[in-house]
Amino acid sequence: MSSRPRADAARNRDKILTAARGAFASGDGSVSFDALARRAGVGVATLYRNFPNRQALVEAIYHSELDDLVTLADTLLAAEPADVALRHWMDHYAVFVATKHGMAEAFQQAVATGSIGAGETRERIRTVVGDFLSHGAAAGTLRGDIDPDDATTALLGAVLGALSSGADARQRERVLDIVVGGLRPGSA
Template sequence: MAPDLPVRAHARRNREKLIATARAAFATADGTVSLEGIARQAGVGIGTLYRHFPTREALVEAVYGAELDDVTSSASALLDELPPAVALRAWMDRYAAFVSTKRGMLDTLRAGWASGRIATPTTRERITGAIATILTAGAREGSLRADVPPGDVTAMLVGVLLSAGTDGTSEQTGRLLDLVLDALMVRRGPGT
């Protein structure tokens, strides 16, 4: 039984390399990403890619899931390092990057969700949960408003990122995210 363990570890490393390579490829692609190119860049054969991901949809789903895990878990990590308002603004940048990198795989995701080949994600709920974590910390600290539901913040962010779209500049997106943060800040009156 022990001889199987290195093979499993090797297979796990190959899977992780394929996901990391696919993440980079989808993030920078203007069109369809070649699975053969992903395998080559990861240093594995196409057969290895297909053993782990029998379809393009399976690979896209794995990449999407890994990135969603990263963006949602980053909320707590940022709070460990930064004050809540600063953590929220940094997290918004991270979320904007997450949305931006999905453009290279959006058609595959939509088709997969519509056909049922890719499980419909709980993206909005998970994103809203991450926002709630930061808002709660900020309300407790007194820097962020406690009267704004996290779902409303999610809606604002989605609106910003859709309106900036592919034609929006990173400067415009940054300005709009600054406005969202400003709306969430506690206002101190004179003498407080």
């Protein structure tokens, strides 16, 4: 017997995750499970069968979005020069970080309990940034002397700084342009 979920069960889970992502991204992290079920077009029992509590839902959203973000890097690198791909990826990373503010309390609890590992997340992001840097150095579009951890710290600082200051999207874009500019050859 297969351990894969039925197709309709997988579709329902995806609908729930999509609805919850939308609710949390809009800052409505307190939305009830009844409202989420309606938003997803599923019964509340289906929602609880997939996610027995808000914490389980937050963790699933987080892991799903992190996986999507990591996978996106390969897609962008295959389609664009590394410096351009990195800059586009940074926009997605900024959205990833910003949406966590809509579920801040549950997210902090997940980190505190260890179900979301801050160190593991940082390592995955650092690895992605390192891939961009390696590809860019090989192609001559990014510097080869940048430590991926340093670039990750600069990226995180820029994104969190823009969020905490209430920067609009244009300012965030300018700040991320500055980060990428510092990673290009000739900017040392």
